[in-house]
Amino acid sequence: MFLTADRIKVxxxxxxxxxxxxxxxxxxxxxxxxxxxxxxxxxLVNAICGFALVHSGRITFRGENIxxxxxxxxxxxGIVQVPEGRGILGPLSVxxxxxxxxxxxxxxxxxxxxxxxxxxxxxxLKERRKQSGGSLSGGEQQMLAIGRALMxxxxxxxxDEPTLGLSPLMRLEVIRVTQKxxxxxxxxxxVEQNASMALRIAxxxxxxxxxxxxxxxxxxxxxxxxxxxxSYLS
Numbered sequence: 711m712f713l714t715a716d717r718i719k720v721x722x723x724x725x726x727x728x729x730x731x732x733x734x735x736x737x738x739x740x741x742x743x744x745x746x747x748x749x750x751x752x753x754l755v756n757a758i759c760g761f762a763l764v765h766s767g768r769i770t771f772r773g774e775n776i777x778x779x780x781x782x783x784x785x786x787x788g789i790v791q792v793p794e795g796r797g798i799l800g801p802l803s804v805x806x807x808x809x810x811x812x813x814x815x816x817x818x819x820x821x822x823x824x825x826x827x828x829x830x831x832x833x834x835l836k837e838r839r840k841q842s843g844g845s846l847s848g849g850e851q852q853m854l855a856i857g858r859a860l861m862x863x864x865x866x867x868x869x870d871e872p873t874l875g876l877s878p879l880m881r882l883e884v885i886r887v888t889q890k891x892x893x894x895x896x897x898x899x900x901v902e903q904n905a906s907m908a909l910r911i912a913x914x915x916x917x918x919x920x921x922x923x924x925x926x927x928x929x930x931x932x933x934x935x936x937x938x939x940x941s942y943l944s
Contacts, residue, residue, distance in 0.1 A: 881907065
């Protein structure tokens with residue numbers, strides 16, 4: 711199995727954020743994670759990436775237990791996050807933000823090659839490579855955040871609310887790029903509140919409520935589920 715989370719639990723103080731979540735992600739799959747605010751979606755992403763303390767359960771990636779590993783080690787294994795809110799460094803240039811994404815790569819030649827691949831995906835970033843990240847539009851900043859993550863050469867990309875706060879046109883562009891990244895061989899966990907948009911490109915999905923899985927299935931099954939249609943697709 712590519713990535714497996716088995717009955718993981720996370721608490722903040724006395725609040726149970728995740729209550730025994732289990733999921734599987736196959737190689738080359740897009741798994742979407744749906745749910746309302748405070749459901750536990752971001753906590754789940756942070757648990758996989760090493761930013762949330764898992765109190766019990768097991769997470770394995772390509773057969774290796776990653777519970778307790780520091781985030782930078784998890785990145786080395788090939789798991790990279792595009793965080794909610796983008797997290798770009800506003801004072802730094804677009805080029806510098808992208809270069810930070812490849813901090814593990816020592817070869818200047820490989821960094822340049824990766825940079826050109828990002829510019830091919832996001833031509834606007836090449837045009838703005840000397841501008842500060844903070845001067846970009848919201849959509850361009852999201853492209854920069856995705857590009858920075860891709861500079862690390864992820865095998866599994868976790869995208870936390872990538873369309874949040876974007877215009878309808880830019881949302882469609884982000885979803886198009888997400889699908890292209892997957893088609894190029896990267897597995898993706900896509901956290902989204904826009905269920906219809908996420909299910910359009912995902913292979914499978916789960917719905918989280920109060921730190922537990924309320925529904926799971928293929929994107930087609932979830933799209934036709936009466937509860938999900940009423941709660942998230944209406």
